[in-house]
Amino acid sequence: MTYMAAASTPPVLSQRRKIVVYLAVLAGMFMASLDMQIIATALPTITEALGDLELFGWVGAGYLLVTAAVTPFYGKLGDLFGRKRVFMVAIALFTLGSLACGMAWSMQSLIAARVLQGLGGGGLMTSAFAIIADLFEPRERAKYQGFSSAVFTLSGLIGPVAGGFIAQSFGWEYIFLINLPVGILVIAVLAFAMPSFSPKRSHSIDxxxxxxxxxxxxxxxxxxxxxxxxxxxxxxxxxxxxxxxxxxxxxxxxxxxxAEPILPLGILKNRQIALTLVMSILMGVATLGMLNYFALAMQMITGLPPAMAGLLFLPSSVGSLLAAIVSGNITARTGRYKIFPVIGMALGVAALYAFSFINAETPYWAIGILMFCFSICMGLQMQTLMVAVQSSAPKADVGAATGALTLSRMIGASLGLAANGGLLHGALQRAQNALPADVVAQLPAPLPDLTPKAVQELPPELGARMVEAFAAAFSNVLYFGAGLFAVGFLLALLLKDVRLPVQNKKTEENGAAMPAVAE
CATH class of the missing domain: 1.10.287 (Helix Hairpins)
Known part of the structure; x- marks a missing residue:
């Protein structure tokens, strides 16, 4: 079937075509999600190869910063020019950025390549969730966005383990180059599976x-x-x-x-949307902005190599998947979602506080349980907040509202990488200042610059002392995150306990925002 790009109404899709488009979009999300997960356990190895440990946080922060900067543009461009072409451009930029990352020769060049990657990454998540909103009505959307978490779970299962294994066995460059075949495949599938549609709206870009x-x-x-x-x-x-x-x-x-604001200020007057955006910033700091430092802490404190440390992330992937699917299906059945972010925020406070007691003697199974609990709090609130924003925004501004939420998360993640890195570096510097001069003289590098491998090569007694200092310093990051979850809990209590509308039979048969016709 041929679709007209200038149609005045969205193309109608059969249920089968909607599922094909949905799966193709998930493939694009998987590419971006895998990249965030696979790099976490490989960063210490990358730092050893390229040097400049002080720039460690900017490998992630540079990517997230650019992602945050371009996210509002992608949301509005999708509303104006159609989701397909915007999504395809994002995938192409992300794939080119991955190639540039694999060819980096220094930490500075890697950060620059990550910036290029971020130019595309900013459009993948925003456009993906906007497309899902086009395909499905609110209650059905909650279910499918819950299933979308399987993408994050799969990348969470594969990423940390694969990142450490690939970096150790083949070289860190291949954790980026692996994106190339995935990106090319996604572009090919979407080119044929996804219809083109450009709404008849003013094309004024802010x-x-x-x-x-x-x-x-x-x-x-x-x-x-x-x-x-x-x-x-x-x-x-x-x-x-x-x-x-x-x-x-x-x-x-x-x-x-x-004429066409990049972020319609009217949506911010909606209490549900405003609260959700603030909560997303806080959660970005406390979760996404902590991911790389969790990986560093696991290797530093446990002494495990990257691939084995990545196995400690497996329970978190399972917990996030279960929480997202269960909450999505309950929301689809009952139409209510407020309870999930409330429970998720409370669980986050408890999990991060418990993490502050981890040390070199903590059993691996105990770390796994804490990772599982922490991931449940993420799974309960991330997709639920997306449903809250999309169901509260006017139809014409769903893309902009989705972009605003994604932007909030990216701002939080960028702030988290900077803030958590600053807190950790400052605490380690203070710990070094408190050490006797003869102990500092034995260190191969200043305490804030020590890598897990360097610590393991120290004499046992000195190495244990450095691990203890790192664990104490990392507690500052955990207390900070727990405090943010506590604020998020109070904000979640202020959400209205709304009930999503039930889709009528006629709409259900014909399709949702992108209704469907026989192919």
Missing amino acids: YLGGLLLAGSVTALVFWAEEALGGSYSGPLIFILPIVVIAALTAFVMVERRA
């Missing part, structure tokens, strides 16, 4: 608003790195907050006058 928003986010992340990294006397600590406030003020003024 470039100025997007740049101002990106500038404010960038300044905020750099401020977090400067403030929490211990450089309290630097001028940036005072300049960057002014830049953030000025950019956000100008952004609001631009959005009020824009």
